[in-house]
Amino acid sequence: MTDKTFDIIVYGATSFVGQIITRYMHDQFADGSITWAIAGRSKAKLQQVSNEIGLDGIELLVADAEDKAALQALCARTTVVMSTVGPYALYGDTLVETCVESGTHYCDLTGEPQWIRKMHTRYEEAAQASGARIVHCCGFDSIPSDLGVHFLQSEAMKKFGQNCDRIDMRVVKMKGGASGGTIASMINMVKEASADAELRRELKDPYSLCPPNHGFTARQRDVRMEYDSEYGGWIAPFVMAAINTRVVHRSNALTGNSYGNDFRYEEATATGDGPSGKRMARLTSLGMGALMVGMAVPPIRWLLEKTVLPKPGEGPSKKEQLEGKFDLLFFGTTPNGDKVSCRVTGDRDPGYGSTAKMLSQAAACLAQDIPDDIPGRFWTPAALFGDTLIERLKAYAGLTFELRNE
Incomplete structure (x- = not known):
């Protein structure tokens, strides 16, 4: 070329x-x-x-x-x-x-x-x-997740001579305006899934983006509101986990199952410790659930599109972009029980x-x-x-x- x-x-x-x-x-x-x-x-x-x-x-x-x-x-x-x-x-x-x-x-x-x-x-x-x-x-979605796992696996191999068979990512900070394009993509995906039972089944498969005959057997966990002792605080589902986790599993497959056939990976939003962290985790979980249900019901979806959600072409101001940031923690455990963790950060709003x-x-x-x-x-x-x-x-x-x- x-x-x-x-x-x-x-x-x-x-x-x-x-x-x-x-x-x-x-x-x-x-x-x-x-x-x-x-x-x-x-x-x-x-x-x-x-x-x-x-x-x-x-x-x-x-x-x-x-x-x-x-x-x-x-x-x-x-x-x-x-x-x-x-x-x-x-x-x-x-x-x-x-x-x-x-x-x-x-x-x-x-x-x-x-x-x-x-x-x-x-x-x-x-x-x-x-x-x-x-x-x-x-x-x-999905460079910080995908490269964060790659980075942590490299460090685990250097320190312990083996990759982690489990990694958990926690979103500690994420500041920035919502992306109209991302919202439009989510709405379109919900529309497609509402009309297609096969697609709904596909979207439940954590290995849906892996090549055929990938050989992965580990049961991947659905994150719910709970206390995470490894992080030291409450967690709730993370809206982008659905795509990020699938990309990470495909990376595993494309690198010869280098993370292992039983590799487990999950992502969650960290909401803090104590009563306030628990309250925020509950609100985050309920809010995500309500949004997904709302986007699946045509009249509510129409109302959300017209009055609440940002539209394609809309986004945060220059000030919001400059003041935005993200901070992600990755916690890894090897088959021998050794632990390693890393941080991935960005200095602008994540979506733009x-x-x-x-x-x-x-x-x-x-x-x-x-x-x-x-x-x-x-x-x-x-x-x-x-x-x-x-x-x-x-x-x-x-x-x-x-x-x-x-």
């Missing part, structure tokens, strides 16, 4: 998160170390973004998400397409198909397990044939500020850091990028990965 014009094309650059990504790309790669362009369906909106940010010399490319010929022309000019156009289950099929057919590498921000599985089923063999490396879930930097660095890693002999297929961040992306994120994206003192 050395004859390509661009290393990366940012597809969906006029979306809310696309604009943040474009500004970050402009600032981060002003030295010309990455050649890139922006793309979307409206030339006028692309020009407006270009004018506002000052993208002198950055080419603007027009391609609708359903225009196969335009997407083929896009792929012909770049090594990597970075897509922000969601909900991906509604708008993402044609671009993935085109990247796979043309051998163009691809990464995105999706957190939609039902769509990811559909893409695997349709295009895995074609990606292997063309050499296209496709990497979903390169934002807050940090996500924009994570996706951009994943795209740069995909364009420049992966050896030519790595085959095409549907990868995960940990299985394909591993330590290389961790170093990029620490250096350029405001993330930390640190072993905790026991």
